[in-house]
Amino acid sequence: MNELMKFETYLRSHGQKMTRPRRVILEAFLGAEGHLSIDDILREAKKIDPGIGQATVFRTIRLITSAGLAREALQEDGARTFEHLADHPHHDHLLCVGCGKIIEFLSPLIEQEQQRIFVRYGFEPRGHMMELLGLCPECQAKERGEH
Amino acid sequence: MNELMKFETYLRSHGQKMTRPRRVILEAFLGAEGHLSIDDILREAKKIDPGIGQATVFRTIRLITSAGLAREALQEDGARTFEHLADHPHHDHLLCVGCGKIIEFLSPLIEQEQQRIFVRYGFEPRGHMMELLGLCPECQAKERGEH
DNA sequence: AGTAAGAATGATAATCGTTATCATTATTGT
DNA sequence: ACAATAATGATAACGATTATCATTCTTACT
Numbered sequence: 001m002n003e004l005m006k007f008e009t010y011l012r013s014h015g016q017k018m019t020r021p022r023r024v025i026l027e028a029f030l031g032a033e034g035h036l037s038i039d040d041i042l043r044e045a046k047k048i049d050p051g052i053g054q055a056t057v058f059r060t061i062r063l064i065t066s067a068g069l070a071r072e073a074l075q076e077d078g079a080r081t082f083e084h085l086a087d088h089p090h091h092d093h094l095l096c097v098g099c100g101k102i103i104e105f106l107s108p109l110i111e112q113e114q115q116r117i118f119v120r121y122g123f124e125p126r127g128h129m130m131e132l133l134g135l136c137p138e139c140q141a142k143e144r145g146e147h
Numbered sequence: 148m149n150e151l152m153k154f155e156t157y158l159r160s161h162g163q164k165m166t167r168p169r170r171v172i173l174e175a176f177l178g179a180e181g182h183l184s185i186d187d188i189l190r191e192a193k194k195i196d197p198g199i200g201q202a203t204v205f206r207t208i209r210l211i212t213s214a215g216l217a218r219e220a221l222q223e224d225g226a227r228t229f230e231h232l233a234d235h236p237h238h239d240h241l242l243c244v245g246c247g248k249i250i251e252f253l254s255p256l257i258e259q260e261q262q263r264i265f266v267r268y269g270f271e272p273r274g275h276m277m278e279l280l281g282l283c284p285e286c287q288a289k290e291r292g293e294h
Numbered sequence: 295a296g297t298a299a300g301a302a303t304g305a306t307a308a309t310c311g312t313t314a315t316c317a318t319t320a321t322t323g324t
Numbered sequence: 325a326c327a328a329t330a331a332t333g334a335t336a337a338c339g340a341t342t343a344t345c346a347t348t349c350t351t352a353c354t
Contacts, residue, residue: 015301016301016302017301017302017349017350017351018350019301019302019303019349019350020349021302021303021304022302037340038340038341039340051303051304052303052304053303053304053305054304054305054341055303055304055305055306055341055342055343056302056303056304058340058341058342059302059303059342075222078311078312078339078340079339079340079341080340080341094264094265094268094270096270097273103268105264105267105268107260107264109256109260110257110260110261113254113256113257113260114257114279117241117252117254117279118241118279118281120252121241121250121252121283122283122284122287123241123243123279123281123282123283123284124281124282124287125279125280125281126244126280126281126282127280127281128277128278128279128280129276129277129278129280130275130276130277130278131275131276131277132261132264132265132270132272132275133272133273133274133275133276134265134270134271134272134273134274135270135271135273136268136269136270137269137270140269140271162330163330163331164320164321164322164329164330164331165321166320166321166330166331166332167320168331168332168333169331184311185311185312186311198332198333199332199333200332200333200334201312201333201334202312202313202314202332202333202334202335203331203332203333205311205312205313206313206331206332225310225311225340225341226310226311226312227311227312
């Protein structure tokens, strides 16, 4: 089942309609990689259909996220960003506080332990957000050089 | 060494001054528990000195966080929140997406693995943020009852 | 296919958190 | 005590997000 069909299924099951703007925004979003702000997505969507409005991107990204096709990533420069989950295995982020570089990693051990924690507290898992913050080797070197 | 002294040390070593508003805001912040928004802190600070301004709370919380006496927590209702680190061992959060309840937990296994990841990528650790999102037992029951 | 009912859209205004500005006040080293 | 300079608080400015609303699109029903 592809992403468009998943989205359509989600919409139907929630009494909502599949429309052209929603299709365009989903297509634009899936076609770009990385952490995208609303305006990034709007820009991509306008390439397909210049008539798309910003408000609809806000509304549609919320739906796409609720449908489980995207998740919110870090805030970057005050604006929320999103990344889609198609053809992109689950991962967490290691962020350099110096230059903003983002490294993706996956730790099966951590994933496993998170499941245990959900079970311990009787929670039904709905997702997680994990960001490690540090200084990358390059920025460490830069910092040493300047002292 | 208490928090006030740590803050004063931090300020001096960064060429900044210890002032009455900064003392008041730190005291108000330390005196409250949980995740506090800027306006929460402002409210507490005004109880001690009604003359405190919101802008100074924004500025001072940034300093307190840089000094390592607080860390940013989840965004709640669009506003950033902070929690102080005094007499409060390090922990992560398990958040119920239904009712907003927050459970604190600590997993030495995860902490250990995070260190390994920093080392693997040559990063100098600066902190981390981990939030598990799920549905608590009560909200699960509520959801089952409504269907 | 045609149509009525209601949802979705896009432009715009409104809101709200955060940051910048600036005249006044407080702090510090001498 | 004083001069130099940083900090403050009020307010304006800004930017992201949400609400509003007239118009347009979808859908279910005929």
